Amino acid sequence: MNTDTAVLPVMTAAPAPEARRRPGVLRQLAVDSGYTLTNFPVAVAAFVIVVTGLSVSAGLLVITVGLAVLAATLVAARGFAAVERAWLPAVLGRPVPTPAYLVPEGGVVRKLLTPLRDPQTWLDALHALIRFPLAILGFVVTVVFWSIALTGLTYGAYDWTLPNSSTDPDNQDLLEVLGHESTAGRRILLYTAIGLVAAVILPFAVRAVALLQAQLSRIMLTSRAATQAEIGRLAEGREAAVAAEAVALRRLERDIHDGPQQRLVRLSMDLSRAQRQLDRDPGAARTTLTEAADLARETLEELRALSRGIAPPVLADRGLAAALAALAARSPVPVELAVDLPTERLAPVTENTAYFVVSEALANAAKHSDASTCRVALASDGLRMRVVVEDDGIGGAVLAPGHGLAGLTDRLQAVDGVLTVDSPRGGPTRMTAELPCA
Structure with a gap:
């Protein structure tokens, strides 16, 4: 797995909105x-x-x-x-x-x-x-x-x-x-x-x-x-938050059911078989226990991966920059990471949302884009954060109900954020998220 990662500084902050033109x-x-x-x-x-x-x-x-x-x-x-x-x-x-x-x-x-x-x-x-x-x-x-x-x-x-005084006094x-x-x-x-x-x-x-x-x-x-x-905006944000959490819970349930739960069922069966083999065939029981130990390690690693997708410990302990660096290192697609954030920690909801956006974008790029490289840039002026994820893949990503990006839209809407996607057929794909820092 190629995990070449370049950590580059971002010299410019998010562009300010265009000033309103005043009439003459x-x-x-x-x-x-x-x-x-x-x-x-x-x-x-x-x-x-x-x-x-x-x-x-x-x-x-x-x-x-x-x-x-x-x-x-x-x-x-x-x-x-x-x-x-x-x-x-x-x-x-x-x-x-x-x-x-x-x-x-x-x-x-x-x-x-x-x-x-x-x-x-x-x-x-x-x-x-x-x-x-x-x-x-x-x-x-x-x-x-x-x-x-x-x-x-x-x-x-x-x-x-x-008329004046010369003609009329x-x-x-x-x-x-x-x-x-x-x-x-x-x-x-x-x-x-x-x-x-x-x-x-x-x-x-x-x-x-x-x-x-x-x-x-x-x-x-x-x-x-x-x-x-x-x-109305607050109500929409609340509904978006509820929808985003519901989607995340359904996906977590599906991942647990398809991964760790199946492995745990197999582990239970292997341990039962080893228990039956222990008296009549110790060698076979030893082999079964070795397989069960490997299976237990794989299950533990998968559970750790799932927990990192929800709230990685490094995000809470060391902050957003370190969490994104670890995320980029694990990505199957090489990632160029550029971070320009304040020295002080941001609000937890801001860090969690930004991490979720980058994590989902990189996961989608690895699964669907056939990209050879991704570029992730984060910048903040203290009021708003701008997250840009770009890949050189085949493009075709759309913001539509039922697609993978719908959850990102709901997650950002819940925190007064905005997601825009520019992904023409043939690529590249550029995803831009803007969200408040507080």
Whole structure:
């Protein structure tokens, strides 16, 4: 068995995710201005409809019509909230989750009452009330700063068209109000300077009021959706952990049944035969006992191999790097191992998962890839670990239910990890796992 192993240092850590591209100032100004200006009439409509609907439904609650009006009001608030959520990604620069509303079920009355039982619809209605003053503020700030900037920067083009104190003593401009002599040149210089200052402040002022409205909408309209998504992610991780453990237990049971259990049955039979041969044929009994001793050693070695696949003692005693070195030395396929890990020990679940990934990948490569060499690289920046296993085999590995890599996917999903496989027909196969270090 060829176990040539090269232990090489890894000089680079896992690549950082690509930075999100930020829009330019003018594009962001256009987005924010469009948001604040468009948001104002929508906010007015939402405020009027929700306030009117709540007021009418409160007066009609003594009869069934009141519930219908209240339900219709909440559904309308949900529609306005959906429009707002559609605008948020452009303003915030990132996607926002959409909450899961209750689905109407049952009879007519139960379906009618569904919006009344959904907490998110009440948040939508509350948002329609709270956003109204902020929408007014955003609209006023945007219109005022755009007006000052545009009229100031273009004042020199139309100063001659405006009446002044020379033609009408009652028409005084800003210079005259401040007690200074007013001429066309001075007026143009002053108003152009004011327009320039407003133009410089404009992107920041509009961005501030846009973010104020968008952040309020994000908190009220998407925070519950984010919580629901986190709960769903944790539930999926728990289910993946249960599935991975179930697969591991079934495989362990199969390995024990097909290996050590069969050997132990044979060992028991050999010992019984030797006991019967002891009196009438001591030589044959000695031969049988020798065979039984060899069988016992093979069984013990197989049990040790199974235990190493579950949790090798070297992993707990000496850490992940030593455990992977021992794993590479036992691999039927020559392995080039490169490890760049912190000096301090990582969390046990991280080390166990990384060891399991490398062990399974090397086992699959030995069984199915016809590879002549494998390369294993581990790197960690203290927050996440990146494990890359590559072989020069025939390829064709897929991430699909029922295949050998499905267990790896479940194991990584249980710890918030991700597995990607690049394995074209003809090879090579490159398996990349990323998992948190804590």
